[in-house]
Amino acid sequence: MTASPKPVILTGDRTTGPLHLGHYAGSLKSRVTLQDSHRQYLLLADTQALTDNAHDIGRIRRNVLEVATDYLAVGIDPARSTICLQSQLPALAELSMLYLNFVTVSRLERNPTIKDEIRARGFGRDIPAGFLCYPAAQAADITAFRATIVPVGADQAPLIEQTNEIVRRINTTAGRDVLPEATAVIPATGRLPGVDGKAKMSKSGGNAIPLSASPDEIHAAVNAMYTDPGHLRVEDPGRVEGNVVFTYLDAFDPDRNLVAEFKERYRFGGLGDAVLKRRLDDVLQALVAPIRKRRAELAKDPGYVLEAVRAGTDHARSVTQETKEEITSALGLFRLDPLALAEAGPALLTA
Amino acid sequence: MTASPKPVILTGDRTTGPLHLGHYAGSLKSRVTLQDSHRQYLLLADTQALTDNAHDIGRIRRNVLEVATDYLAVGIDPARSTICLQSQLPALAELSMLYLNFVTVSRLERNPTIKDEIRARGFGRDIPAGFLCYPAAQAADITAFRATIVPVGADQAPLIEQTNEIVRRINTTAGRDVLPEATAVIPATGRLPGVDGKAKMSKSGGNAIPLSASPDEIHAAVNAMYTDPGHLRVEDPGRVEGNVVFTYLDAFDPDRNLVAEFKERYRFGGLGDAVLKRRLDDVLQALVAPIRKRRAELAKDPGYVLEAVRAGTDHARSVTQETKEEITSALGLFRLDPLALAEAGPALLTA
Numbered sequence: 001m002t003a004s005p006k007p008v009i010l011t012g013d014r015t016t017g018p019l020h021l022g023h024y025a026g027s028l029k030s031r032v033t034l035q036d037s038h039r040q041y042l043l044l045a046d047t048q049a050l051t052d053n054a055h056d057i058g059r060i061r062r063n064v065l066e067v068a069t070d071y072l073a074v075g076i077d078p079a080r081s082t083i084c085l086q087s088q089l090p091a092l093a094e095l096s097m098l099y100l101n102f103v104t105v106s107r108l109e110r111n112p113t114i115k116d117e118i119r120a121r122g123f124g125r126d127i128p129a130g131f132l133c134y135p136a137a138q139a140a141d142i143t144a145f146r147a148t149i150v151p152v153g154a155d156q157a158p159l160i161e162q163t164n165e166i167v168r169r170i171n172t173t174a175g176r177d178v179l180p181e182a183t184a185v186i187p188a189t190g191r192l193p194g195v196d197g198k199a200k201m202s203k204s205g206g207n208a209i210p211l212s213a214s215p216d217e218i219h220a221a222v223n224a225m226y227t228d229p230g231h232l233r234v235e236d237p238g239r240v241e242g243n244v245v246f247t248y249l250d251a252f253d254p255d256r257n258l259v260a261e262f263k264e265r266y267r268f269g270g271l272g273d274a275v276l277k278r279r280l281d282d283v284l285q286a287l288v289a290p291i292r293k294r295r296a297e298l299a300k301d302p303g304y305v306l307e308a309v310r311a312g313t314d315h316a317r318s319v320t321q322e323t324k325e326e327i328t329s330a331l332g333l334f335r336l337d338p339l340a341l342a343e344a345g346p347a348l349l350t351a
Numbered sequence: 352m353t354a355s356p357k358p359v360i361l362t363g364d365r366t367t368g369p370l371h372l373g374h375y376a377g378s379l380k381s382r383v384t385l386q387d388s389h390r391q392y393l394l395l396a397d398t399q400a401l402t403d404n405a406h407d408i409g410r411i412r413r414n415v416l417e418v419a420t421d422y423l424a425v426g427i428d429p430a431r432s433t434i435c436l437q438s439q440l441p442a443l444a445e446l447s448m449l450y451l452n453f454v455t456v457s458r459l460e461r462n463p464t465i466k467d468e469i470r471a472r473g474f475g476r477d478i479p480a481g482f483l484c485y486p487a488a489q490a491a492d493i494t495a496f497r498a499t500i501v502p503v504g505a506d507q508a509p510l511i512e513q514t515n516e517i518v519r520r521i522n523t524t525a526g527r528d529v530l531p532e533a534t535a536v537i538p539a540t541g542r543l544p545g546v547d548g549k550a551k552m553s554k555s556g557g558n559a560i561p562l563s564a565s566p567d568e569i570h571a572a573v574n575a576m577y578t579d580p581g582h583l584r585v586e587d588p589g590r591v592e593g594n595v596v597f598t599y600l601d602a603f604d605p606d607r608n609l610v611a612e613f614k615e616r617y618r619f620g621g622l623g624d625a626v627l628k629r630r631l632d633d634v635l636q637a638l639v640a641p642i643r644k645r646r647a648e649l650a651k652d653p654g655y656v657l658e659a660v661r662a663g664t665d666h667a668r669s670v671t672q673e674t675k676e677e678i679t680s681a682l683g684l685f686r687l688d689p690l691a692l693a694e695a696g697p698a699l700l701t702a
Binding site for chain 2: 101
């Protein structure tokens with residue numbers, strides 16, 4: 001066991017599409033900060049993406065470097081954070097299969113996150129087995145890196161609970177604490193709504209602002225944003241809560257005092273949507289411009305992005321492999337080395 | 352794809368106990384013959400054993416070399432057959448996790464073998480997820496070696512059906528036949544009953560004759576065997592069907608004519624159980640003596656057995672790894688090599 005002075009954090013994204021401002025507000029921004037104070041691993045989760053995209057593997061493949069490029073564009077530094085590709089880490093699959101023996105089918109079916117997602121995806125009775133089993137795979141991801149901090153949306157917290165149940169069963173079976181439990185960290189900002197006010201921003205929903213949005217795209221998105229439908233004239237009092245423009249200002253405007261002042265004036269009446277939107281446009285243009293520039297540079301050199309992922313994956317492979325060996329050894333599985341024979345002695349061959 | 356002139360056969364045993372005469376009659380004997388005509392892989396299935404023995408991993412560990420020693424003792428030649436340890440082949444876990452995305456939970460639940468075994472083990476609702484998923488893991492084993500011939504008991508045939516369903520889904524998704532279908536070969540002999548006449552010979556049932564049985568153990572087992580309870584006097588006619596001694600003579604006596612003559616005389620009346628049992632004792636003593644001798648020699652040199660398993664596992668690791676890469680490449684998952692980048696070109700970075 002190699003003790004690290006910094007706490008280990010595991011985050012990542014399914015490689016099903018390029019990232020957008022919702023990802024930035026909810027996680028990318030804090031990842032850039034966390035890479036100094038934490039040992040941070042970012043998982044390009046192509047294997048997990050397969051659990052509900054086996055019919056469209058091309059989409060998963062095409063988005064691996066897209067997501068990696070987004071990481072680098074926002075300021076993730078491959079020298080401080082490890083970016084790695086899930087499908088290239090065999091120990092994750094080995095631990096997943098191992099953990100499936102330490103969780104029952106009915107426990108997986110009771111997982112609230114899985115229940116919700118099965119409903120959301122309309123799987124009915126035809127759930128891919130990989131989808132039902134994905135909490136065990138996530139436990140494998142978390143434990144393989146010995147992560148103790150896992151940032152997740154509020155709806156994903158039950159998955160960390162399930163990981164810790166598996167951790168406790170492994171530790172009990174091993175007779176010692178071979179694995180640490182993990183803590184779910186739920187971001188304070190909450191989930192950013194789409195520009196149309198719908199709860200979830202998504203590329204497929206057509207209500208997302210991509211990280212590489214052009215100035216015109218940002219402008220159009222801000223103009224199209226819902227405010228308070230009852231706020232017809234500038235002098236009318238307006239509602240701040242549920243007002244998408246304010247939600248975005250809360251998430252992105254670095255000038256907290258200005259936002260507080262805007263809120264007060266808007267509630268009182270006398271502040272028009274146009275002023276608000278101009279401010280948000282300025283804020284988002286300033287935020288996205290350097291990301292877009294850096295992303296365009298990276299896009300010219302995909303070999304650099306690939307190399308960052310390759311090097312990170314190599315490092316992650318040895319880390320996860322080491323954990324896997326510690327776990328199987330602690331559990332007492334057979335080891336194919338002469339040392340195991342010496343340890344076990346002739347007893348091995350007396351039934 | 353490396354074409355092999357010999358058909359590939361995959362067999363193996365869960366490492367939950369040393370093998371016995373039931374294994375010999377049902378599979379070991381034919382494996383010794385098949386290793387010349389076939390490319391034969393023998394899987395020491397410790398990972399599969401975990402699916403219902405996670406509470407007793409020590410038992411699995413202790414029996415890895417026991418089973419390997421049994422293989423060598425009966426005449427499996429590591430130069431002609433590959434003996435390999437399942438838990439040391441990461442590609443099997445990777446393919447298992449992949450295949451779980453190509454089979455639904457309800458399909459797994461409908462598998463007759465799984466249904467029967469869940470009942471037999473008394474799992475009820477608390478089925479370990481690994482147990483429900485084991486048909487996908489078996490599909491991984493079979494396909495990773497590109498096995499086209501899989502000897503199984505009649506009750507296991509539905510598992511091969513399920514493997515072939517997964518193979519067809521993989522081939523359809525890949526758009527070409529990246530994997531061959533497999534054929535279940537059901538041995539003609541059927542399952543050897545226990546010495547007490549119960550359907551299943553098992554060490555835990557106390558009705559098995561181990562491959563390393565001593566002369567006295569064999570003698571006692573034969574003496575304890577059920578014959579025809581209605582055959583009280585030598586001159587009475589006796590029943591051959593369901594008579595355990597005849598079942599064993601059918602399975603092991605090399606002199607088919609003598610067995611035929613015995614059956615005729617027994618049915619007619621005038622042949623005593625003592626004569627039959629003496630014959631069976633002679634036959635089993637002659638069969639087991641060289642196995643026991645060889646097993647005792649091997650037990651003195653566990654390093655040799657370990658080395659055979661280690662070398663076989665190394666070979667199997669590269670074979671299964673190669674298949675895994677062919678499959679993921681055919682399915683179009685992202686490959687972390689510069690070639691992939693060259694193939695995909697700049698399109699990779701345009702969402």
